Amino acid sequence: MAMTGVLRPGHVQIRVLDLDEGVRHYRDVMGMEETGRDEQGRVYLKCWDEIDHASVVLRQADRAGLDFIGFKVLNVKTLNQLEADLKEYGVKTERIPAREMLETGERVRFVVASGHTIELYAEKAPHGNGCGGVNPTPWSPQSERGIAPRRLDHALLYGPNIEEVRKLFVDVLGFTLVEHILTPDGKANQVIFLSCSIKSHDIAFGEFPEPGKLHHCSFLMDSWDHVLRAGDIMSMHKVPVDIGPTRHGVTRGCTIYAFDPSGNRFETFKEDRTPYPDHAPLTWTFDGLVGEGGLDYVQRKLHETFLTVVS
Structure with a gap:
């Protein structure tokens, strides 16, 4: 679908x-x-x-x-x-x-x-994007204000029973499993990445003992340069940064994770993969989050906060 x-x-x-x-x-x-x-x-x-x-x-x-x-x-x-x-x-x-x-x-x-x-x-x-619907401009003045993400892109949610969640999203809602990270024993999924389009993911779920937790909401940036500019603006406003700037091995996304004033994590993200529904899902081992740069491809480091800090 x-x-x-x-x-x-x-x-x-x-x-x-x-x-x-x-x-x-x-x-x-x-x-x-x-x-x-x-x-x-x-x-x-x-x-x-x-x-x-x-x-x-x-x-x-x-x-x-x-x-x-x-x-x-x-x-x-x-x-x-x-x-x-x-x-x-x-x-x-x-x-x-x-x-x-x-x-x-x-x-x-x-x-x-x-x-x-x-x-x-x-x-x-409809509200519009300031570019007009006839002979539209390529960007609007709003696109130069603050970090200026283009759109809400996806969310990563933490909770239990993600295999049941996967089945519902795939079998009932028509999503595709695009990528998944295995548990340390390799017998189940630790994180699943699901798409209803040809994005690297529209929503993701991570296995976690507490239900209903938010890991992050992600906002799409135009380019790696715009991700770096977002980092500059975060520093200017003393926004606490969690991870980045870096690239994920998983999803290939260029990223910075940071926290809003209430402690909700958000991400500025540059999409860098277009999987179609006929593409087989990519598999990452849990060890691959570190050794193969699944989480942080630049430092090949597993940031503990990524696995434990939620809101």
């Missing part, structure tokens, strides 16, 4: 400890555009090259983390069919009314075996 069923990650709702600090980070340092605030006090933002109303929703809470991630599907017919498929598979679903989120239609919500809440939706009001 690639590019006809589930299309792409559409939004994440992130919990922040201080809403003003969170807005300053995502709007002023990241350079995202604020597109609205709702009666619940949530703040909506989008990356410069995204067409729809918002991709990041911030909610103040007493603990950081991810409330849910939503995927846009082709149309309402597809949404209804996928909900029926989920129910037939044995998944309990909930319909969230239209406009519960600003400018967003009905959403189908469900919880997967890792403890994460996933949503599907078909309709979100």
Whole structure:
């Protein structure tokens, strides 16, 4: 169902400890555009090259983390069919009314075996990217503000039972297993990378004892130079950096990992692989995360924080 069923990650709702600090980070340092605030006090933002109303929703809470991630599907017919498929598979679903989120239609919500809440939706009001729809410009003034990622690209979520999650995403939602990292004994998956397109991944899951944890949300950059520029801006604003700048062996992505003011990890990421659904998944051994540079190809180092720090 690639590019006809589930299309792409559409939004994440992130919990922040201080809403003003969170807005300053995502709007002023990241350079995202604020597109609205709702009666619940949530703040909506989008990356410069995204067409729809918002991709990041911030909610103040007493603990950081991810409330849910939503995927846009082709149309309402597809949404209804996928909900029926989920129910037939044995998944309990909930319909969230239209406009519960600003400018967003009905959403189908469900919880997967890792403890994460996933949503599907078909309709979100267009906002545009500032380039125009007729004789468009190649970039907009917004693309020069702050770190200026192009889009919300993917998320890595940590929790238990990721083999069950893999089956649901592949068998019901039409995703492809693109890459996987094996456990130290080589008998199961430690991390799985799943795509509903020809990206290196649209979502990934890592095996972890606590359910429902956020490892990171990732934002797409135009080039390696833009990743390095993002690092400069992080340093200027004293954003705590976790890993990078470097390249992954896994997914080949050029990357910097850092933390927002609430401790939610985020990534500035340059895509460098286009796997098609007929490509066999790439396999990494757990030892390969270090010895073959799976995590950090430059230093061939396993950063302990990558395996242990979540929100």
